Amino acid sequence: MAGIIQIDNLSKQYGGGTRALSDVSMDIEEGEIIALLGPNGAGKTTLISIICGLVVPTGGTVRVGGHDIRTDWRAARRMIGLVPQEIALEPFETVMNCVRFTRGLYGEGRDDAYIEQVLRSLALWDKRDAMTKELSGGMKRRVLIAKALAHRPKVLFLDEPTAGVDVALRREMWQVVEGMRKDGVTIILTTHYLEEAEEMADRIGVINHGRLLLVKPKDELMGEFGRKTLTIELDTALDAIPSALAGRGLELAQDGRHLRYDYDTRADRTGIARLLGDLAAQGITVRDVSTKQSSLEEVFISLVDDGDKNSAAEDAA
Numbered sequence: 336m337a338g339i340i341q342i343d344n345l346s347k348q349y350g351g352g353t354r355a356l357s358d359v360s361m362d363i364e365e366g367e368i369i370a371l372l373g374p375n376g377a378g379k380t381t382l383i384s385i386i387c388g389l390v391v392p393t394g395g396t397v398r399v400g401g402h403d404i405r406t407d408w409r410a411a412r413r414m415i416g417l418v419p420q421e422i423a424l425e426p427f428e429t430v431m432n433c434v435r436f437t438r439g440l441y442g443e444g445r446d447d448a449y450i451e452q453v454l455r456s457l458a459l460w461d462k463r464d465a466m467t468k469e470l471s472g473g474m475k476r477r478v479l480i481a482k483a484l485a486h487r488p489k490v491l492f493l494d495e496p497t498a499g500v501d502v503a504l505r506r507e508m509w510q511v512v513e514g515m516r517k518d519g520v521t522i523i524l525t526t527h528y529l530e531e532a533e534e535m536a537d538r539i540g541v542i543n544h545g546r547l548l549l550v551k552p553k554d555e556l557m558g559e560f561g562r563k564t565l566t567i568e569l570d571t572a573l574d575a576i577p578s579a580l581a582g583r584g585l586e587l588a589q590d591g592r593h594l595r596y597d598y599d600t601r602a603d604r605t606g607i608a609r610l611l612g613d614l615a616a617q618g619i620t621v622r623d624v625s626t627k628q629s630s631l632e633e634v635f636i637s638l639v640d641d642g643d644k645n646s647a648a649e650d651a652a
């Protein structure tokens with residue numbers, strides 16, 4: 336089944352010569368939440384802006400719900416809502432009017448019942464008659480979402496939805512997004528916060544230097560690239576790692592009771608079974624073992640580092 340968004344060989348070179356996107360292709364499925372991760376200047380906003388019709392690509396095609404964003408832009412745009420990074424609201428306008436007005440911009444007739452539903456789902460109904468200048472930062476962000484949802488888009492773009500907001504507000508936004516997922520809206524978000532991608536996304540796309548390095552289900556990505564740490568709790572404290580176990584990359588905690596062993600989940604053999612056997616052979620008894628998966632942050636840094644090395648090699652060639 337074709338995705339709700341189909342991106343094929345998309346490229347963008349800006350007037351000044353900056354190549355912001357190179358040959359990006361991906362399909363986005365209906366109802367999924369996809370997070371686009373990448374360092375500053377990677378090309379995330381350019382990609383979103385092209386899909387939303389704000390930037391013209393130099394090559395490739397994008398279809399939204401089967402509609403080409405260039406030749407059939409009106410139908411494509413109607414399916415999309417965009418929550419921009421910057422908060423720009425008319426300060427003296429009420430929340431209700433702001434959202435109504437946006438609906439009108441899309442040529443949609445008045446539908447106060449739907450707007451009520453949107454405002455209630457974003458916990459803004461009580462504030463419907465407040466002027467936007469009277470709202471807190473978190474409420475203003477929610478108004479931006481309400482505006483983006485005003486014409487019932489199938490796809491919502493959130494460009495760095497929680498940039499510069501505090502932890503409590505970030506969590507509140509995550510709940511809002513989770514609610515929209517339940518309503519079946521497809522969500523594409525860009526973020527610098529790996530925790531955010533880890534928390535919310537079904538799939539993660541990593542962009543660096545305008546190239547899509549990969550796009551994979553989050554769990555697969557973390558399993559594939561992740562390292563794990565095995566912590567072995569010992570019955571009796573050790574003074575030092577026995578010489579028979581030297582050179583195996585083991586670390587002894589200060590309390591002498593915990594051994595740490597880092598291993599690659601992709602390796603054919605992790606060495607865990609052998610390690611536990613060798614400990615037993617040394618007369619060291621194990622009380623408990625636990626493993627910890629490396630965070631997405633570590634996965635991301637290793638990917639982007641590899642990407643940097645590859646593009647440096649391409650530049651040199």
Ligand SMILES: Nc1ncnc2c1ncn2[C@@H]1O[C@H](COP(=O)(O)OP(=O)(O)OP(=O)(O)O)[C@@H](O)[C@H]1O
Nearest residue numbers: 349351353355373374375376377378379380381382
């Ligand atoms: N209007 C423009 N004219 C010229 N160059 C641009 C323009 N917009 C973006 N660029 C350049 O294109 C590249 C990609 O920028 P883009 O804003 O898409 O990255 P980003 O991944 O969204 O970055 P950030 O995380 O900082 O928002 C950068 O080198 C940027 O300087």
